[in-house]
Amino acid sequence: MFKPVMDTQQELPARLARDLDGAFEALVGDHERLVFGLALRVVGNPADAEEVAQDTFERAYNALAGYPAERVAAMRLRPWLAQIALNLARNRLRRRPPPTRPLEDGDGGLPMLAAPAASEPAEVAERGQERDFWAELLACLPRGYREAVVLRHVEGLPYAEVAEILDRPVGTVKTHVHRGVRLLRVELEARKERMQP
Amino acid sequence: MNRPDHDDDRWEVARELALGLQGLRAEPPANLRPAVLERVGLADAFLTVRGPAGPLLIAYNGRGISATAPAADQAAFLERFQARFRRPLRPADRAPQRLVAQVERFLEPGRRGTPPRFDLRGVSAFERAVLAKAQEIPRGEVRPYAWVAGELGQQAAVRAVGAALGRNPIPVLIPCHRVVGSDGRLTGYAWGVPYKRTLLAAEGADPAGLELLGRRGTRFLGSDTTRVYCYPTCHNARRITDPHQVRFRGAGEAGRAGYRPCLDCRPPSAGG
Numbered sequence: 001m002f003k004p005v006m007d008t009q010q011e012l013p014a015r016l017a018r019d020l021d022g023a024f025e026a027l028v029g030d031h032e033r034l035v036f037g038l039a040l041r042v043v044g045n046p047a048d049a050e051e052v053a054q055d056t057f058e059r060a061y062n063a064l065a066g067y068p069a070e071r072v073a074a075m076r077l078r079p080w081l082a083q084i085a086l087n088l089a090r091n092r093l094r095r096r097p098p099p100t101r102p103l104e105d106g107d108g109g110l111p112m113l114a115a116p117a118a119s120e121p122a123e124v125a126e127r128g129q130e131r132d133f134w135a136e137l138l139a140c141l142p143r144g145y146r147e148a149v150v151l152r153h154v155e156g157l158p159y160a161e162v163a164e165i166l167d168r169p170v171g172t173v174k175t176h177v178h179r180g181v182r183l184l185r186v187e188l189e190a191r192k193e194r195m196q197p
Numbered sequence: 198m199n200r201p202d203h204d205d206d207r208w209e210v211a212r213e214l215a216l217g218l219q220g221l222r223a224e225p226p227a228n229l230r231p232a233v234l235e236r237v238g239l240a241d242a243f244l245t246v247r248g249p250a251g252p253l254l255i256a257y258n259g260r261g262i263s264a265t266a267p268a269a270d271q272a273a274f275l276e277r278f279q280a281r282f283r284r285p286l287r288p289a290d291r292a293p294q295r296l297v298a299q300v301e302r303f304l305e306p307g308r309r310g311t312p313p314r315f316d317l318r319g320v321s322a323f324e325r326a327v328l329a330k331a332q333e334i335p336r337g338e339v340r341p342y343a344w345v346a347g348e349l350g351q352q353a354a355v356r357a358v359g360a361a362l363g364r365n366p367i368p369v370l371i372p373c374h375r376v377v378g379s380d381g382r383l384t385g386y387a388w389g390v391p392y393k394r395t396l397l398a399a400e401g402a403d404p405a406g407l408e409l410l411g412r413r414g415t416r417f418l419g420s421d422t423t424r425v426y427c428y429p430t431c432h433n434a435r436r437i438t439d440p441h442q443v444r445f446r447g448a449g450e451a452g453r454a455g456y457r458p459c460l461d462c463r464p465p466s467a468g469g
Contacts, residue, residue, distance in 0.1 A: 036225035061237040134217040
């Protein structure tokens with residue numbers, strides 16, 4: 001019988017509780033984009049982000065293997081995995097901070113963007129360059145604001161879940177998102193003005 | 198004062214910002230999922246290392262090394278691995294240098310590297326006990342199947358010991374080749390008896406000399422100065438000089454002659 005896609009997502013905790021090894025690949029498949037994306041926006045480079053993502057799923061597997069079945073069946077996997085990823089990414093950042101400096105009110109400009117490699121096809125280079133632009137803009141936000149903005153506006157999670165992941169009241173999280181977005185907008189406007197002829 | 202065009206600009210900037218941030222949703226690298234499955238032991242990767250009897254395929258995951266095979270046999274290895282473990286197996290995309298170095302150091306003649314970690318899921322408790330015994334046999338030495346059974350306190354389980362060694366998923370690294378017939382014959386090896394012979398020769402065990410000794414009926418060598426008897430490949434037996442060497446056809450004979458079993462290689466005692 002045909003089943004809607006959402007059903008399988010709601011079933012996943014139950015499947016993990018029944019057969020962790022059989023269902024674990026589905027857990028990775030369902031969440032690898034969020035886990036990697038979150039790690040990438042915190043640690044700032046794909047190689048470290050991939051390691052953080054691998055560590056996240058390994059921890060999740062070991063944790064699930066140790067939990068009683070009823071606990072696994074009742075789990076909310078997405079916020080749980082996002083929390084693990086965020087913690088591991090923060091730890092890695094603490095050991096090796098990135099070379100960018102935080103953006104503050106009245107701060108002058110953004111770091112220069114690297115020119116794309118000459119061998120890249122123009123379209124790919126342009127897309128990559130644009131992503132670099134937004135990534136660097138985002139990377140300049142103070143960490144608290146950045147995490148909230150990433151979860152809400154990059155990953156598109158509802159405020160309630162962002163609050164759960166960041167372990168803060170929804171109101172605080174909303175404030176952080178708004179302040180973060182305002183900082184970004186100010187910076188974006190400033191950049192646009194500088195680019196005017 | 199209200200400036201509509203300024204508001205339009207601001208709305209435009211906000212929209213651009215929203216789109217820009219959405220554009221940052223990143224695709225995970227294609228390697229992430231298989232790498233995760235390998236780390237938690239739900240999939241394996243394989244690589245080739247130098248082995249004592251030629252290149253060796255080694256399958257591994259985050260729990261340890263899970264299987265080995267002669268490199269000449271790759272297609273059959275993949276098939277056997279699937280049939281036995283029912284997990285995906287792919288070539289390692291970048292060889293983990295630590296693992297390669299550890300395995301090669303472990304296999305290097307004359308050195309005693311620590312054994313790598315093994316993934317022995319799916320191996321029964323009895324089979325594990327047998328494999329652990331095989332790992333106790335020093336390089337360059339051999340013991341009979343009956344010795345393994347006796348050490349496990351199951352003297353009657355000689356055939357079961359043979360079957361367990363035959364199911365060793367990690368030959369060479371877990372040295373099931375060091376277990377031979379009581380008469381010194383190299384009976385049975387999953388990769389063929391010639392491979393077993395090459396391995397033992399590479400380790401300095403002199404399989405031909407051992408077989409000759411066995412054919413002549415010798416099971417143990419004793420020293421008439423220490424009055425101790427050993428398996429012929431025991432390091433203590435090798436120290437006995439020819440004039441002092443005594444050959445025994447069995448433990449009973451040695452016992453009647455007033456010899457006691459060696460504490461290192463632990464041959465059966467005369468009574469048992």
